[in-house]
Amino acid sequence: MPQIFHQVDMLLEKLPLHVDVLIVGGGPIGALVVQRLAAAGINALLVDAKPRIEADPRALALSWASFEALDRVGLWGEELTATAITKVHISQQGTIGRTELLASELGLPALGFVVDYDKLARRAFNTLSESTAKAALGYRVSKITRLARFAQIKIDGPKGEEQLTARLVVLADGGQLISQLDDIIQTIKPYHQHAILAKLTPSEPHGGMAYERFANDTTMALLPNGKDFTLVWPQSPELASKRLAMSEDDFIQEVSRRFSGRIAGFSSVASRASWPLALKTLNSVVGRRVVLIGNAAQTLHPVAGQGLNLGLRDATTLAELIISTRQDEIGEAAQLARYARLRKKDADLVTHFTDGLITYFDHPGPLLKHGRSLGLIAMDQISWLRKGFAKRMVFGAR
Template sequence: MSTLPGHVDIAIVGGGPVGALVALRLAAAGHDVLVLEAKRDIGQDARALALSHASREALNRVGLWDEARLAPTAIEKVLVSQADTLGRAELSAAEIKLPALGYVIGYAALAQLALERLQAGSARVSLGTPVTGIRQLARYAELSIATEAGPRQLTCRLAILADGGKLVDTLAGIRQTVKPYDQHAIIATLTPSASHRHIAYERFADDGPLALLPRGDDYTLVWTQNPADAQVRLALSDHDFIAEVGQRFAGRVPGFTAVGPRVSFPLALKTVNSVADRRVVLIGNAAQTLHPVAGQGLNLGLRDATVLADVLAATPRHDVGETATLARYARLRRRDAGLVTAFTDSLITLFDKPGPLFKHGRSLGLLALDQAAPLRRGFAEHMVYGAR
C-alpha cells in the first residue's frame, strides 16, 4: 500500500497466520480492514508448527491451507511416556474418527502464504509498517506508526493486536505477567533409521521433556533443558547428541542416522489480565505465549482469531470496538484459553518434580489415561478442538 488512510474501522497489527485469518474473514464479511505488518518479507525461519486438525480446517476455510505449498506431514498417533517407568498413553486419530490429530508444517511456508493471500484479498495491507504505540480513547484508538516519511497517526474503531505482544506495555488497562521457566528449547531435525509411520512422541525424561514431530521423512525434535544443559547439548558432536536423544527414548523410537543444525531459545509463560480494553483486543501470542510442551500455542491463537471473526462478522461496523462487543469476545474465549494455558503450565510443573514418588504417580496417571477409553478420547478431542 503506497498511502496509509487516516482512519479505518478495524486495524490489525500483525500479518502472521493469526492476524491473516481474522483479516480475511472480516474483509469477506464486508468490514473495512487494514493490516499493518512490521516486516516486508518473512526471511529465514526454520521453525516447525504442529497444527491440530481443527486448525487446518479453520485455515482452509479462508484459503490459508495449500497442500502443495505447505507439504504437511500428518500426525496419526501420539505416544506419551514417562522415562524409567511403565507409564505410557497412546492417542489416536482413528479413535476420534479423524484422518489425523494434526499436521506438521514449516512456519515460514505458512507465514509466506498468509502474506500472499492478504495481498490478493480485499483487506488493505501495509508491509514494513511498524506500530510503535497505541492511545486508547472513548470513540476510537489512535495508532502511532513509523513510516519512511516519518512518524504518523492512524485512528480506528478497533485495534486487533496479533503482533506477539510487542505493544502490550503501551496499553493503559492491560498488564502482562511473565513467568520465566528457566528452560531453553533445543530445536533440531533428526533423520530416523526407519519410517516414523506418522507417529509423534512426547517423552518426559528426568532432565526435561522431549517431543518428536514427524516432518517429511524426518523428525523435528523439541527438547526442553535448563540453560546450562542446553549449552552442553548444543556443543555435542552429532554422534553424541544422537546418542543422548536415543538414550532418553530407551528404544521406544527407531534409531537416528543424522541430525541437522541445532538452535535454542528461552521459554516463558506470558499472560495478560484482560484480552480486551477500550477499543483494543489481543489475540494469539499477544494474549498468551505458552510453553511448547503440548504444541498448543498457535492452535490456541487460531481459535482466538476464529471466535473474534465470528463475533465481529455479526456486529454492525459502528459497534465493532464497543465495550459490549469486546466483552462478549472475552467471555467466549475465557474457558478455552484459561484451561489450555493452565494445562500447559501444569505439565511443566507436574513433570518437573523430582523423586520416585512423583515419577511413579505420573506413571500411574498415564496408565490410567491409556486404559480408560472415554477419558482417552476426551483428552484427544481437547487437544484437537480445545475446551468447548
C-alpha cells in the same frame, strides 16, 4: 485489485484515514482475522513491521481444527509440505506407562499437521498480497492512543509517520505495544530453560507418529516433519549450550537414551538451535478499544504444541464476533467483554495444562514418576478418558 501496501520501490498508496478494525501482526493469526473480515465486507486493515519473512527453524504442530480454520481462508497450500500426525504416543521413561491418541478414534483423517513456521508465515504474506484484504507490510505501529469512540494510531512507514483511526485495534503480535496499554498488565514467568530445536532422521520411518516423552529429567517432544522428526527439548541454558556444541553422535546418543524402548534410534541430526522459554499472560485480553489475541495474549511453553492452536481459536472467535456485530458496536465495551467471556475457559485450561506439564511433570522423583505412569495407563485403558483428552487437544475447550 487487491489492496496491499508493500515496502517496495514504487509509489505507495496512502493508508486509509479510518478503518473499523486495525490488526497488528501479519502472521497466520492476524492474516486469518483480516481474511475473514474482508470476506464479510468489514472495513479492516492489517499492518506488519516486517516487509518479508526471514528463515526460521521452528516447526509447528497444528491441530485438525487449526488446519480447517486456515484452509477456509486460503492460508493452507501444498507449498507448506505439511506432515500429517495420525497418532500421538505419550510415555514415561523407565516405566510401562504409555498411551496413544489416534485420529481414527475421533473419526478424523489426522489429529493435525506439522509445518515449518516460516513456510506458513510466508503463505500468510503471499495470500494477503493476492486477496481483497487490505494489508500494509513494512509498516510499524509506534503509538496507540485510545479515546472513547475510537483509537488513534501512529504508523511509521516508507513515507514517514502516518495516522489513522479505528473503532477496534487487534494486537495479534506487536507485544511491545502492551506497555502503552494502561488497563492491561502482562505477567512474565521465566522457566529458566532454553528449548533445543533439531531435526533428527529416524532409523525407521515414523509413520506419522508424534511422541511426547516424560523423560527422567525433562519433558520432550518429537514431531514428524517430512521424513524426519523435529525435536523440542527443554533444559537449562547451561545444558543447552553444552549440547549444541556436542558432536552429532554424542547428541544422538543423549536423545536416544531418553527415548529408549520407544524409538529404534536416529541416523543423523541437523539444524540445531535454541531459544529461551517463558510463560507470558495478561490480567485481561481486552481493554479500551483494544483486544489481544495469539502470542500477544499469551505465550506458552512449546512442549505441548498448543500456542498457535490456541491463538487461531482466538482469531476465529474474534472474527465471527465482529462479523455478527453491528458496525457502530465494534470495539464497544460490551462486545469486548463478550469476547473475553467466550475465550476465557479455553485459554485458562490450555495455559494451566501447558504450565503444569513443566511445573509439575518435569520434577524427578519416584512418586511423581510412577504417578504419571499410572495416569497414562489409566488413560490408555479408559477409552472415554483418552478420547476426551484427544478432543480437547484438537478442538480446545468448548
